[in-house]
Amino acid sequence: MNADQRFKALGLVLPPPPQPIGVYKPFLQIGNQVLVSGHGTFKPDGTLIYGRIGKDLDIEEGKIAARHVGLAIISTLIDNLGSLDRIERVVKVLGMVNCVPDFEKHPYIINGCSELFAEIWGEEKGIGVRSAVGMGSLPDNIPVEIEAAFLLKA
Amino acid sequence: MNADQRFKALGLVLPPPPQPIGVYKPFLQIGNQVLVSGHGTFKPDGTLIYGRIGKDLDIEEGKIAARHVGLAIISTLIDNLGSLDRIERVVKVLGMVNCVPDFEKHPYIINGCSELFAEIWGEEKGIGVRSAVGMGSLPDNIPVEIEAAFLLKA
Amino acid sequence: MNADQRFKALGLVLPPPPQPIGVYKPFLQIGNQVLVSGHGTFKPDGTLIYGRIGKDLDIEEGKIAARHVGLAIISTLIDNLGSLDRIERVVKVLGMVNCVPDFEKHPYIINGCSELFAEIWGEEKGIGVRSAVGMGSLPDNIPVEIEAAFLLKA
Numbered sequence: 001m002n003a004d005q006r007f008k009a010l011g012l013v014l015p016p017p018p019q020p021i022g023v024y025k026p027f028l029q030i031g032n033q034v035l036v037s038g039h040g041t042f043k044p045d046g047t048l049i050y051g052r053i054g055k056d057l058d059i060e061e062g063k064i065a066a067r068h069v070g071l072a073i074i075s076t077l078i079d080n081l082g083s084l085d086r087i088e089r090v091v092k093v094l095g096m097v098n099c100v101p102d103f104e105k106h107p108y109i110i111n112g113c114s115e116l117f118a119e120i121w122g123e124e125k126g127i128g129v130r131s132a133v134g135m136g137s138l139p140d141n142i143p144v145e146i147e148a149a150f151l152l153k154a
Numbered sequence: 155m156n157a158d159q160r161f162k163a164l165g166l167v168l169p170p171p172p173q174p175i176g177v178y179k180p181f182l183q184i185g186n187q188v189l190v191s192g193h194g195t196f197k198p199d200g201t202l203i204y205g206r207i208g209k210d211l212d213i214e215e216g217k218i219a220a221r222h223v224g225l226a227i228i229s230t231l232i233d234n235l236g237s238l239d240r241i242e243r244v245v246k247v248l249g250m251v252n253c254v255p256d257f258e259k260h261p262y263i264i265n266g267c268s269e270l271f272a273e274i275w276g277e278e279k280g281i282g283v284r285s286a287v288g289m290g291s292l293p294d295n296i297p298v299e300i301e302a303a304f305l306l307k308a
Numbered sequence: 309m310n311a312d313q314r315f316k317a318l319g320l321v322l323p324p325p326p327q328p329i330g331v332y333k334p335f336l337q338i339g340n341q342v343l344v345s346g347h348g349t350f351k352p353d354g355t356l357i358y359g360r361i362g363k364d365l366d367i368e369e370g371k372i373a374a375r376h377v378g379l380a381i382i383s384t385l386i387d388n389l390g391s392l393d394r395i396e397r398v399v400k401v402l403g404m405v406n407c408v409p410d411f412e413k414h415p416y417i418i419n420g421c422s423e424l425f426a427e428i429w430g431e432e433k434g435i436g437v438r439s440a441v442g443m444g445s446l447p448d449n450i451p452v453e454i455e456a457a458f459l460l461k462a
Contacts, residue, residue, distance in 0.1 A: 022261030023268035024284030030245055030305060038285030091338055096287055099445060106447045107330030114331035130332030131346030131455045133404055134445030137253060137288030139260045147285045151338060176415030177422035178438035184399055184459060192439030250441055291407060291442030293414045301439045 003084040007074065007120050015042035017079035018072050021139070027080040034077070034087070034150040038096070040142045041065040042072040053143050054100035059108060062143055066095065066112030069146045073113070074120070077150070089125035090117050091149040095132040098143050106132040113146050157238040161228065161274050169196035171233035172226050175293070181234040188231070188241070188304040192250070194296045195219040196226040207297050208254035213262060220249065220266030220298045227267070227302055228274070235306075243279035244271050245303040249286040252297050260286040267300050311392040315382065315428050323350035325387035326380050329447070335388040342385070342395070342458040346404070348450045349373040350380040361451050362408035367416060370451055374403065374420030377454045381421070382428070385458070397433035398425050399457040403440040406451050414440040421454050 001009065018026055018039060028035045041049035053062040077084060095110030097103070110132035118126040128149075138145050155163065172180055172193060182189045195203035207216040231238060249264030251257070264286035272280040282303075292299050309317065326334055326347060336343045349357035361370040385392060403418030405411070418440035426434040436457075446453050 022284070022286060023265045023272055023281055024247065024261075024286075025281055026283070028245065028283045035246060035283045037283040038287065091336065092343060093332065094285070096285070097445075101290075101445050102449070103445050104448050106445070107332075111331045118331055127331055127333055129334070129336045129343045129345040129455070130330070131402070131404070131453065132330060132332075132447060133346065133443050133453060134290075134406075135287050136290040136409075136442075136444040137251075137255050137257050137260070139286060140258050141256070145285065145287060147283070176438070176440060177419045177426055177435055178401070178415075178440075179435055180437070182399065182437045189400060189437045191437040192441065248439070250439070255444075288444075289441050290444040291405075291409050291411050291414070293440060294412050295410070299439065299441060301437070 003087065003120050007084055010119060012071060013044040014075040015044050015072050016046045017075045018042055026076045032152045034152060036073050036076055036148050038145045038147045039069050039072040041068045041144055043068060048140060048142055050141050051143055052098050052100060053109065054103045057143050059105055062109045063112035066109050066144045067116050069144050070113035070116035073146065073148055084120060086152055087121065088151040088153045090121060090128040091151050092128050093130040093146060093148045095130060096135045096138065096145045098138040099134050103134055106134055109144060157241065157274050161238055164273060166225060167198040168229040169198050169226050170200045171229045172196055180230045186306045188306060190227050190230055190302050192299040192301045193223050193226040195222045195298055197222060202294060202296055204295050205297050206252050206254060207263065208257045211297050213259055216263045216297055217266035220263050221270050223298050223300045224267035224270035227300065238274060240306055241275065242305040242307045244275060244282040245305050246282050247284040248301045249284060250289045250292065250299045252292040253288050257288055260288055263298060311395065311428050315392055318427060320379060321352040322383040323352050323380050324354045325383045326350055334384045340460045342460060344381050344384055344456050346453040346455040347377050347380040349376045349452055351376060356448060356450055358449050359451055360406050360408060361417065362411045365451050367413055370417045371420035374417050374452045375424050377452050378421035378424035381454065381456055392428060394460055395429065396459040396461045398429060398436040399459050400436050401438040401454060401456045403438060404443045404446065404453045406446040407442050411442055414442055417452060
């Protein structure tokens with residue numbers, strides 16, 4: 001199966017591609033590299049999951065929220081590229097977690113997105129470098145924001 | 155008008171190009187890509203705007219502070235490239251906001267920088283991908299720090 | 309002396325190359341660019357330095373912790389590239405500091421890593437662009453996390 005087929009087999013519902021809430025583009029292609037802006041925790045109906053992990057959401061809800069961010073990124077990719085199969089590999093993920101100051105499990109949270117990418121593009125090409133860190137705050141008090149870079153096929 | 159002419163027409167005063175306050179270069183060119191380090195809130199006289207948004211500065215003061223960061227980046231670009239017209243496009247902006255934990259309008263703050271770039275390079279080439287997020291703290295308690303990537307003309 | 313010789317002359321002891329604690333790769337090469345994931349404060353025995361700067365660690369302990377992060381990155385580079393001399397230059401460092409909200413000396417902390425890179429690759433090629441900023445929290449309550457990009461020799 002290719003990436004589109006693997007994604008379809010997961011039976012997941014995508015949110016609409018997020019529209020900019022400021023002066024930026026959600027997606028940019030530079031040569032064979034694709035960059036996506038920081039994406040939020042969009043549910044399939046296009047509304048956001050809100051709250052701080054460790055206060056409003058527990059760790060499992062946080063991981064699910066990160067998977068929703070991954071789905072929002074997938075929606076942006078499909079909207080701009082037409083097919084997930086045009087992507088050669090995941091290059092980089094910056095996972096930003098809105099959590100209480102004593103939270104320590106940021107990697108577990110961001111796995112919610114990274115596992116989705118690995119399911120779509122596989123264990124080798126679906127996994128890139130990553131940082132998963134705790135922010136002081138995030139826009140609209142969303143629990144997770146993720147930006148990412150991908151390489152396109154030649 | 156080209157980028158230099160558009161910038162001149164704005165009638166803005168640049169701060170001196172910021173000098174490193176640690177072991178880094180403010181500017182690096184790698185092939186046709188230009189990276190600038192995290193820049194601070196420099197006023198035209200080279201001094202900094204200080205304070206946390208939501209505590210010491212309100213949202214409008216924060217947006218103006220982000221525009222000052224944009225001007226500091228422009229100063230670094232001109233110092234190293236000679237001309238803003240050598241830049242093909244804005245690729246990426248990482249906008250880091252020093253704000254109280256319940257602040258939610260980071261995109262509005264960072265627009266202060268992004269709108270400046272759009273005024274100089276236009277709505278298409280002056281706008282790239284972006285994340286706008288809240289930090290726990292910033293150096294010298296400045297309200298905004300921004301790093302950016304640009305593509306040079308061939 | 310080349311980079312490997314300079315590193316050997318420093319007489320430093322490397323930690324084992326850090327293993328992923330989530331769904332990511334510590335190292336990725338894309339063309340002539342090398343990216344490393346956010347690395348933590350590993351001591352030579354492979355255990356971590358813990359704590360928040362300004363509360364559990366003072367500024368000098370924080371800078372030493374950042375040097376340990378640099379050594380962890382060096383360990384990852386050697387593990388994947390075989391030799392530090394394959395690197396043409398340091399491109400970018402993102403230094404993330406886990407500190408109390410009123411901490412202001414992030415650049416001083418991250419110099420602990422940047423000075424190590426400058427000792428290995430020299431003042432020109434060992435120093436790239438950088439942001440040094442304060443996070444709300446970091447995984448496992450480590451004091452510093454750093455991700456970096458390098459350019460390989462042709």
